[in-house]
Amino acid sequence: MISNLKRTKRIWTAWLPGLTVLAIIPVLAAAFAISSARAADKGSIVALAYDAGGGALLKSDGEAVYRSGNNGDTWQAIPLPPSANGSIAAVATPAKRSGVVYVAGPGLGVLRTEDDGASWVALNTGLPSTKVTAFTAHAALPEAIYAFVPESGIYRSQDAGKSWKLMDRGPENTRQLLHTDMKGSMETGWLYAATLQGARVSMDCFCLWRDAGELNGKVDSLAYDPLQPERLYAASDQGLFRSTNGGQDWEQTASPEAAVTTLTATPSGALYAASTDGALFRSLDRAETWEPIGD
Amino acid sequence: MLVVTTVIGTTAVAADDPLPHVLDSKQIGAGRAFYGQYCASCHGANGKGAPNWREPNRQGELPSPPHNQEGHTWRHSDADLYEIISKGWRDPFNKTDRITMPPFGETLAPEEIRAVIAYLKSLWTDEQRRYQREESEKEPFPAEAKPSPE
Numbered sequence: 001m002i003s004n005l006k007r008t009k010r011i012w013t014a015w016l017p018g019l020t021v022l023a024i025i026p027v028l029a030a031a032f033a034i035s036s037a038r039a040a041d042k043g044s045i046v047a048l049a050y051d052a053g054g055g056a057l058l059k060s061d062g063e064a065v066y067r068s069g070n071n072g073d074t075w076q077a078i079p080l081p082p083s084a085n086g087s088i089a090a091v092a093t094p095a096k097r098s099g100v101v102y103v104a105g106p107g108l109g110v111l112r113t114e115d116d117g118a119s120w121v122a123l124n125t126g127l128p129s130t131k132v133t134a135f136t137a138h139a140a141l142p143e144a145i146y147a148f149v150p151e152s153g154i155y156r157s158q159d160a161g162k163s164w165k166l167m168d169r170g171p172e173n174t175r176q177l178l179h180t181d182m183k184g185s186m187e188t189g190w191l192y193a194a195t196l197q198g199a200r201v202s203m204d205c206f207c208l209w210r211d212a213g214e215l216n217g218k219v220d221s222l223a224y225d226p227l228q229p230e231r232l233y234a235a236s237d238q239g240l241f242r243s244t245n246g247g248q249d250w251e252q253t254a255s256p257e258a259a260v261t262t263l264t265a266t267p268s269g270a271l272y273a274a275s276t277d278g279a280l281f282r283s284l285d286r287a288e289t290w291e292p293i294g295d
Numbered sequence: 296m297l298v299v300t301t302v303i304g305t306t307a308v309a310a311d312d313p314l315p316h317v318l319d320s321k322q323i324g325a326g327r328a329f330y331g332q333y334c335a336s337c338h339g340a341n342g343k344g345a346p347n348w349r350e351p352n353r354q355g356e357l358p359s360p361p362h363n364q365e366g367h368t369w370r371h372s373d374a375d376l377y378e379i380i381s382k383g384w385r386d387p388f389n390k391t392d393r394i395t396m397p398p399f400g401e402t403l404a405p406e407e408i409r410a411v412i413a414y415l416k417s418l419w420t421d422e423q424r425r426y427q428r429e430e431s432e433k434e435p436f437p438a439e440a441k442p443s444p445e
Binding site: 182183184186187201205206207208210230245246248 | 385
């Protein structure tokens, strides 16, 4: 199905660089999306996100993005532009905007769609390259987004990607970024980084990166509970961990699979986890128990 | 703990762009005096900060950071700097009962807080002042801190 998706994209869309609408093919894209329901069932899932405004779960296998409005029963493909020569590392949705999806990854840079992939806008003007390996959206400010380019550092945009400013080198070996609106920041919130050497945290003024607790080893993904931003979850090569104080202290909790690759949480506090074999799970009790969702 | 590397934003700045702030030497002098009286005991003479300020202690307390070009004060807007000085700040990673930065709103008058901030600005590089000016365009001093018309 994924290879079919790629072929279809090559035929139906056209690529224009920069701040340009790449292709508008709403009818064909919609038809394709319907036909690709239940696509990407069992590929490794590399990114999860939740569109709070639209009430939809988003997942990516690194090559495409899929949206589910029924808790994973069926999936609709959000096709990337055909010339998008790269892999997806992150999917994010902005605060207070429904139906807007960002994808980012090496070779892609940062892309945004507001119509389920019928058209895309490339947001790479001001970034040093399209080698974006981590990306997140601000927890509360819809225009603020963050992109990590390993050779340079973390870039911030405050105008939804029209312009970027290099803010900081960022932690080494950053794998994922997460913004939260936990109280106590001198600015507007907190940035967390999942890295090969644990988790790091800084206020979003980029004043100081420090250890977020004593998670050792590789951390693949971080998520937070919007109902209680002090509550964080971390998927690491040591298991699944939970913090109730912004990452100062962690306790190991139940994990649905040995290798959780990515996490996301909804505004109601539901936590989703994906594993390397593409299985999806949901917890409604703060990672105490898990249930499989979808096929 | 990863060491922060200071990186100035990449926003293009024309070579002939004037200094973002015409620093008022009289205000800076007043601010230096207030700084010496109320701030230097923690933040050090000339804003040099406490040793190892990037390293929290075992109780999660951060040593007082420098206010000069080595620190991060320049990353904050006028509004944020004014609020932090007047209202204080508690780091949520601080596990003690001690406040991280005590409030000085009851000790210093608004114009005195502004004078302290003017002095801090005199410790930064031109690029840092430009960055801080851009941040302050969106978040200027609050009305209470603005000088009354003469």
